[in-house]
Amino acid sequence: MSELDPDVHQPTRLRILMLLSGIDTADFNFLLNTLSLTKGNLSSHIDRLEKGGYVEVSKAFVGKIPHTSYRLTEKGRSALEGYWRAIDEIRASASVQPTESD
Numbered sequence: 312m313s314e315l316d317p318d319v320h321q322p323t324r325l326r327i328l329m330l331l332s333g334i335d336t337a338d339f340n341f342l343l344n345t346l347s348l349t350k351g352n353l354s355s356h357i358d359r360l361e362k363g364g365y366v367e368v369s370k371a372f373v374g375k376i377p378h379t380s381y382r383l384t385e386k387g388r389s390a391l392e393g394y395w396r397a398i399d400e401i402r403a404s405a406s407v408q409p410t411e412s413d
Contacts, residue, residue, distance in 0.1 A: 312397065313393070313397035313400055314397065315394065315397050315398075316390055316393065316397075318359060318360065318363045318365065318390070319365075319391060319393075319394040321356075321358050322361065322393065322411065323346070323348065323352070324356050324360055325344065325394075326346055327342065327353075327356060327357065327360060328360070328366075328387060328390075328391050330342065330346070330367065330393070331366065331381060331382065331383040332383055332385070332387075332388060332391055335382065335385050336369075336379050336380045336381065336382045337380065338378060338379060338380045338381075338388075339353070339379045339381075341379075342357075344383065351375055357381060360387070363386075363390075364384060364386045364387070365383070365384060365386055365387030365390055366381050366382065366383060366384060366387055367381070367382045367383075367384050367385070368380075368381055369381075370383070372399060
C-alpha cells in the first residue's frame with residue numbers, strides 16, 4: 312500500500328493544494344480569505360509547499376504595491392494525484408473481507 316505524503320496529507324496544505332489545483336494562479340489575499348487562515352499560518356504552509364516543490368511563488372509589484380501569487384507546479388499536481396490514489400488504496404483495502412481460516 313502507498314504511503315501518504317505528509318506534506319500533502321496535512322489538512323491545511325491539502326486544502327491549499329486542492330484550491331490551487333482548480334485555478335491557474337491565486338494571490339495571497341484570495342487564499343487568505345478563502346481558506347480563513349491567519350497570515351502567518353498561510354505563510355508557513357505555503358513556505359513548506361514551496362520548499363517541497365509543490366507550489367511556485369511569484370512576487371511582483373503592481374505600481375508600488377507588492378503582489379504575491381501562487382501556482383501549483385507539475386510536481387504538486389502529481390503529488391496530489393498520488394495522494395488521492397493512496398487514499399483510494401486505503402479505502403479499497405478497508406472493504407476487503409477477511410477470509411475464513413480453519
